[in-house]
Amino acid sequence: MNKKELFQNIKNKSSFLCVGLDTDLTKIPQHLLKEEDPIFEFNKTIVDATAKYCIAYKPNLAFYECLGVKGWIALEKTVEYIRTNYPDQFIIADAKRGDIGNTSSMYAAAFFKNMNFDAVTVAPYMGEDSVKPFLAYDNKWVILLTLTSNKGSKDFQLIENVEGDRLFEKVLSKSQDWGDENQLMYVVGATQGEMFKDIRKKAPHHFLLVPGVGAQGGSLEEVCKYGMNHECGLIVNSSRGIIYSDTSENFAKGAQKAAKELQAEMKTLLDKYIK
Amino acid sequence: MNKKELFQNIKNKSSFLCVGLDTDLTKIPQHLLKEEDPIFEFNKTIVDATAKYCIAYKPNLAFYECLGVKGWIALEKTVEYIRTNYPDQFIIADAKRGDIGNTSSMYAAAFFKNMNFDAVTVAPYMGEDSVKPFLAYDNKWVILLTLTSNKGSKDFQLIENVEGDRLFEKVLSKSQDWGDENQLMYVVGATQGEMFKDIRKKAPHHFLLVPGVGAQGGSLEEVCKYGMNHECGLIVNSSRGIIYSDTSENFAKGAQKAAKELQAEMKTLLDKYIK
Numbered sequence: 290m291n292k293k294e295l296f297q298n299i300k301n302k303s304s305f306l307c308v309g310l311d312t313d314l315t316k317i318p319q320h321l322l323k324e325e326d327p328i329f330e331f332n333k334t335i336v337d338a339t340a341k342y343c344i345a346y347k348p349n350l351a352f353y354e355c356l357g358v359k360g361w362i363a364l365e366k367t368v369e370y371i372r373t374n375y376p377d378q379f380i381i382a383d384a385k386r387g388d389i390g391n392t393s394s395m396y397a398a399a400f401f402k403n404m405n406f407d408a409v410t411v412a413p414y415m416g417e418d419s420v421k422p423f424l425a426y427d428n429k430w431v432i433l434l435t436l437t438s439n440k441g442s443k444d445f446q447l448i449e450n451v452e453g454d455r456l457f458e459k460v461l462s463k464s465q466d467w468g469d470e471n472q473l474m475y476v477v478g479a480t481q482g483e484m485f486k487d488i489r490k491k492a493p494h495h496f497l498l499v500p501g502v503g504a505q506g507g508s509l510e511e512v513c514k515y516g517m518n519h520e521c522g523l524i525v526n527s528s529r530g531i532i533y534s535d536t537s538e539n540f541a542k543g544a545q546k547a548a549k550e551l552q553a554e555m556k557t558l559l560d561k562y563i564k
Numbered sequence: 565m566n567k568k569e570l571f572q573n574i575k576n577k578s579s580f581l582c583v584g585l586d587t588d589l590t591k592i593p594q595h596l597l598k599e600e601d602p603i604f605e606f607n608k609t610i611v612d613a614t615a616k617y618c619i620a621y622k623p624n625l626a627f628y629e630c631l632g633v634k635g636w637i638a639l640e641k642t643v644e645y646i647r648t649n650y651p652d653q654f655i656i657a658d659a660k661r662g663d664i665g666n667t668s669s670m671y672a673a674a675f676f677k678n679m680n681f682d683a684v685t686v687a688p689y690m691g692e693d694s695v696k697p698f699l700a701y702d703n704k705w706v707i708l709l710t711l712t713s714n715k716g717s718k719d720f721q722l723i724e725n726v727e728g729d730r731l732f733e734k735v736l737s738k739s740q741d742w743g744d745e746n747q748l749m750y751v752v753g754a755t756q757g758e759m760f761k762d763i764r765k766k767a768p769h770h771f772l773l774v775p776g777v778g779a780q781g782g783s784l785e786e787v788c789k790y791g792m793n794h795e796c797g798l799i800v801n802s803s804r805g806i807i808y809s810d811t812s813e814n815f816a817k818g819a820q821k822a823a824k825e826l827q828a829e830m831k832t833l834l835d836k837y838i839k
Contacts, residue, residue: 349663351670352667355670355673355678361636362633365633385690387660387687389780390714395630396629403631413719414709414720414721415712416721417719418714419716439691439693442690442691443691444691445689445735446689449725450723450725456731459720459723463719463720
């Protein structure tokens with residue numbers, strides 16, 4: 290999917306919501322455990338209930354890896370299910386990979402060729418040759434960790450260098466030598482508030498993937514106020530706040546309601562900030 | 565495995581060699597492709613041929629992930645095979661993971677609980693809460709990316725901050741608030757040469773995992789000259805240089821010869837630098 294199509298989907302649905310599929314066997318409704326593949330059954334139901342209100346899904350790889358082979362099967366089935374039934378959804382592998390060139394090429398093949406994700410989150414620490422192999426695919430995206438939503442984001446990302454830039458700003462500027470806003474997005478946590486202003490100084494036209502509303506406490510209003518651009522430029526993720534909003538047998542209805550509420554908020558914000 | 569046991573294994577074998585299992589279907593001897601699980605067959609044969617000369621194995625996760633479910637099965641079987649047949653081997657998941665706390669916990673469970681690796685490589689970009697969940701396991705290790713072997717290591721790792729430290733030095737100092745040399749190791753590329761002196765200033769007692777000899781061009785002599793400490797303090801990895809040294813049906817012999825040669829070099833260096 291290219292940038293124009295992504296923005297078109299956002300306009301069509303008046304939504305820039307991404308539903309995070311952090312699917313955890315200990316948190317899903319327990320009646321699903323009798324199914325052959327409870328993770329996939331849960332995901333399928335969540336997707337069917339929420340697809341109308343969101344433009345992206347983001348399986349978090351850790352939740353699948355920790356189940357071994359079974360998790361991997363559930364992940365592949367989930368991606369395939371979304372791709373087949375909701376072809377306009379943008380599918381993000383939240384994997385935070387990154388390694389030396391020949392190894393990153395293998396990761397890129399895993400996510401883009403074998404599984405047909407649209408995007409993968411990548412960690413910048415190892416620099417250019419660790420990121421570039423992911424940029425070699427047409428209409429696929431790298432979403433680079435930049436200023437994350439967690440407390441530990443302060444440990445290294447905010448360190449100021451001798452030229453007066455903080456590390457996350459260096460990531461923003463350096464990475465633009467490797468690819469442009471048609472291939473690259475950045476992860477910026479919703480908890481970062483006004484810092485979105487600093488992000489937009491260095492990356493006015495890029496899409497930002499924004500986790501951290503809901504369970505982590507970020508404010509959607511603030512994210513939009515400081516982070517939205519004329520093509521929206523935001524994909525805001527909610528995971529736990531949607532998929533576990535109801536853990537009874539009626540979980541689909543609960544998830545739908547939570548997604549619909551966020552979408553309604555997003556519509557208001559789109560109307561407010563994009564003239 | 566604890567630090568004392570690791571050093572004991574190094575002394576027993578006069579080796580600090582780690583064999584990297586970057587197993588690639590396009591590079592392994594083609595007669596193996598008729599096997600039901602060519603990746604596992606290759607790994608098993610390589611392990612049997614080299615175990616006498618090394619103290620660690622390091623499957624590189626990307627090479628397994630890019631094969632999907634089949635790759636994951638081969639990985640699990642490989643770890644199980646080494647664990648059962650060579651219980652003194654230190655097994656490293658070269659995964660370069662790292663995410664917000666609740667997600668890193670899932671990765672830690674994947675590698676330490678489900679698959680019984682001894683160590684996992686972790687990317688530091690997201691800071692404390694992304695690393696700590698991996699440190700919660702007794703006798704398990706985090707190997708933190710610090711100064712990597714690739715060209716891109718210059719992009720961010722060498723950036724000097726306002727206090728006069730480079731980013732990799734900040735990673736070294738900051739991470740020592742989270743765990744000590746009995747739980748934490750650092751990845752330092754063999755291509756970094758004299759920089760090992762700077763590493764040792766900040767981390768004199770830690771083990772370093774050193775990739776980059778062989779295909780990437782690092783010098784073992786230099787690594788030892790500047791990086792070895794009184795407990796050796798080095799695990800030096802070679803992947804392609806060993807496992808693909810012979811791609812005929814006699815690949816086991818070729819790998820054994822390559823491992824044996826490196827081990828002989830290591831013995832000389834241990835004798836030279838550890839009195």
